[in-house]
Amino acid sequence: xxxxxxxxxxxxxxxxxxxxxxxxxxxxxxxxxxxxxxxxxxxxxxxxxxxxxxxxxxxxxxxxxxxxxxxxxxxxxxxxxxxxxxxxxxxxxxxxxxxxxxxxxxxxxxxxxxxxxxxxxxxxxxxxxxxxxxxxxxxxxxxxxxxxxxxxxxxxxxxxxxxxxxxxxxxxxxxxxxxxxxxxxxxxxxxxxxxxxxxxxxxxxxxxxxxxxxxxxxxxxxxxxxxxxxxxxxxxxxxxxxxxxxxxxxxxxxxxxxxxxxxxxxxxxxxxxxxxxxxxxxxxxxxxxxxxxxxxxxxxxxxxxxxxxxxxxxxxxxxxxxxxxxxxxxxxxxxxxxxxxx
Amino acid sequence: xxxxxxxxxxxxxxxxxxxxxxxxxxxxxxxxxxxxxxxxxxxxxxxxxxxxxxxxxxxxxxxxxxxxxxxxxxxxxxxxxxxxxxxxxxxxxxxxxxxxxxxxxxxxxxxxxxxxxxxxxxxxxxxxxxxxxxxxxxxxxxxxxxxxxxxxxxxxxxxxxxxxxxxxxxxxxxxxxxxxxxxxxxxxxxxxxxxxxxxxxxxxxxxxxxxxxxxxxxxxxxxxxxxxxxxxxxxxxxxxxxxxxxxxxxxxxxxxxxxxxxxxxxxxxxxxxxxxxxxxxxxxxxxxxxxxxxxxxxxxxxxxxxxxxxxxxxxxxxxxxxxxxxxxxxxxxxxxxxxxxx
Numbered sequence: 079x080x081x082x083x084x085x086x087x088x089x090x091x092x093x094x095x096x097x098x099x100x101x102x103x104x105x106x107x108x109x110x111x112x113x114x115x116x117x118x119x120x121x122x123x124x125x126x127x128x129x130x131x132x133x134x135x136x137x138x139x140x141x142x143x144x145x146x147x148x149x150x151x152x153x154x155x156x157x158x159x160x161x162x163x164x165x166x167x168x169x170x171x172x173x174x175x176x177x178x179x180x181x182x183x184x185x186x187x188x189x190x191x192x193x194x195x196x197x198x199x200x201x202x203x204x205x206x207x208x209x210x211x212x213x214x215x216x217x218x219x220x221x222x223x224x225x226x227x228x229x230x231x232x233x234x235x236x237x238x239x240x241x242x243x244x245x246x247x248x249x250x251x252x253x254x255x256x257x258x259x260x261x262x263x264x265x266x267x268x269x270x271x272x273x274x275x276x277x278x279x280x281x282x283x284x285x286x287x288x289x290x291x292x293x294x295x296x297x298x299x300x301x302x303x304x305x306x307x308x309x310x311x312x313x314x315x316x317x318x319x320x321x322x323x324x325x326x327x328x329x330x331x332x333x334x335x336x337x338x339x340x341x342x343x344x345x346x347x348x349x350x351x352x353x354x355x356x357x358x359x360x361x362x363x364x365x366x367x368x369x370x371x372x373x374x375x376x377x378x379x380x381x382x383x384x385x386x387x388x389x390x391x392x393x394x395x396x397x398x399x400x401x402x403x404x405x406x407x408x409x410x411x412x413x414x415x416x417x418x419x420x
Numbered sequence: 421x422x423x424x425x426x427x428x429x430x431x432x433x434x435x436x437x438x439x440x441x442x443x444x445x446x447x448x449x450x451x452x453x454x455x456x457x458x459x460x461x462x463x464x465x466x467x468x469x470x471x472x473x474x475x476x477x478x479x480x481x482x483x484x485x486x487x488x489x490x491x492x493x494x495x496x497x498x499x500x501x502x503x504x505x506x507x508x509x510x511x512x513x514x515x516x517x518x519x520x521x522x523x524x525x526x527x528x529x530x531x532x533x534x535x536x537x538x539x540x541x542x543x544x545x546x547x548x549x550x551x552x553x554x555x556x557x558x559x560x561x562x563x564x565x566x567x568x569x570x571x572x573x574x575x576x577x578x579x580x581x582x583x584x585x586x587x588x589x590x591x592x593x594x595x596x597x598x599x600x601x602x603x604x605x606x607x608x609x610x611x612x613x614x615x616x617x618x619x620x621x622x623x624x625x626x627x628x629x630x631x632x633x634x635x636x637x638x639x640x641x642x643x644x645x646x647x648x649x650x651x652x653x654x655x656x657x658x659x660x661x662x663x664x665x666x667x668x669x670x671x672x673x674x675x676x677x678x679x680x681x682x683x684x685x686x687x688x689x690x691x692x693x694x695x696x697x698x699x700x701x702x703x704x705x706x707x708x709x710x711x712x713x714x715x716x717x718x719x720x721x722x723x724x725x726x727x728x729x730x731x732x733x734x735x736x737x738x739x740x741x742x743x744x745x746x747x748x749x750x751x752x753x754x755x756x757x758x759x760x761x762x
Contacts, residue, residue, distance in 0.1 A: 088540065088543070088565070088566050088567075089564075089566070131561070131564030131565075133536060133537050133540030133541065133565070134537075134540070134541060135540070135541065135543055136541035136542055136543075137479070137488070137542070137543055146479070148522075148542075151523070155508065156498070156504040156505065156507060156508040157501075157504070157505070157508065157703060159499075159501060159504070162498040162499070162501070162504040163498070163499070165498060165523075166497065166498040166499065166525060169523055169524075169525035170525060173525070173538075178522060178523075178524075178538055178542065179522070179523040179525070180490075180520060180521070180522060180523075181493070181507070181511055181520075181521040181522075181523040182511075182520075183508060183511035183512060183515065183521070194475060195475050195476075196515075196520055198430065198475030198476070198477070199475065199476060199477065199478035200478055200479070200490075200520065201430070201477060201478075201479055219473070222431075222473030223430070223473075223475070224430050224431070225430075305703065305707060309708075334707060334709075335707075337709075338707060338708035338709055339708075341708075342708055361499060361647065362704060365647060365676060365677075365680060365704075366651075366680035366681075366683075366684055367676075367679075367680055367709035367710065368709065
């Protein structure tokens, strides 16, 4: 018998039943939420389970009920601390209600279709995508899964797809008011990539409120939602034009890159020469080197709104969420980068 | 019949068979990796599947084989960009070999036990924990799952638990050499929390090499692996003592906090007055405001080593990985914070 591999199958309910001296069905009932079992039996089962390190297998229940108690969470690159925060808060909130996260990481929304096999294959009860659903084709493919889906900051909806958005347009207006109040005369707007609908809304609110305040249209800088993109966009601008005196950026990563380029390439001081506002309130916005005024999307509230939208679908048989749009107000977080006086 | 909910079950292989005019078994065989089916049948099945938006259900196969093709990935707080990067790289690498990530987020290693029910309940094929396994009790509980487990930067192993570590001690020595070469005379070491074994190794290598170079023992600053902790530790030090002229930090988050506190509370210049070295090479280390010399743990290589350790277990029936320890060399990334001259 030497050389034989040790038994490697997980401890089963049969093993527990044997040690506890009860039936396998008594073990099953002890570990099922609605199972009825006497206190004495339960005690024997739990003692045997603890001794053997037994943990119940959910797969048979998934097979029978068609419900996996998993939620697919689709994210783009986690290099953006905002997405890392969203994922973190979802994992915590879902665990609290007994659901697990099947992580679906996709490079961009074009790659979303690949993700759908994963979501369908494991019969996830619902999916949440922090990656915006940008095309009708992607929305149709998601809808065909016939599970409730919540998209963050997406404009497309369907009977199966609801969205939770931060109030991007109002935030853009608030940024314009803040910069106008600080005496900015040459505003600029750093947009994310064209496919980022939320970023477009922020820019629209910013431009319309600047106009209402009698200020010129903002100079457009095109970033790509990364630190490097923000830095490059400012360098390009400074090589041909005088600097703006107020800059609103579509996200904080670009704003941090912009600040570094304004200081290093432009020799400019923040906020004295240029006032800067970002979006997302990532941890780095509060780091002293940036001290960046930003908009907090209130991720906890977005997560709570998502779970509210999913509650019906997750409690009963999965059904459409009705294509609703929930808007979460953003919270301005003023910091040194827009300080009065400077 | 008005008011009846529309049918909400996912499209099944029976629906596809009906539309394609073939048997349900032909549909199953078309979508199973080893299934044999004629080219003509396959074409009909794929066309019907595309028309209906059918995606195969993996649950019956999981039930039969006991293999879920899911890997549990256990992480602590994703607020640390290093963990976000690790998770991102794992998700990409696992997807490439057809495996999915069941995300298990736990607050700290004390909470690890909660995570085990999740890992066991879904019969994950293996688990990877980026959270160090700090206690024998946690190691025993993990081993009882009888699935292969890889821990990052952990010292505990068991037949079921192997570890992949960055070469923490050598990195500590390299940091000492670099600072000594730059003429540092009053070195300091900012440690992470006591439970962080990897951090302890870094500090040990640093101290022993400083001694070998004839330099004094480093002043100990106690951080908690966060930006705020790094900032607070430097403030406490400066309130009672003269500043060090060289500082090695257990991670980059603490180093960024330390740099900001040295500048703002101490009025000191980096690298002229204090040279600073971090660990992890998070994206923020390369941001111009910090320009922080750091050690790249080479996450891609750690991920590749992990998949190598798991390869046997994931291909055949899951078995112990043999309690191996794989050390990955770290790569010094010199930047402005240790620049010569300053």
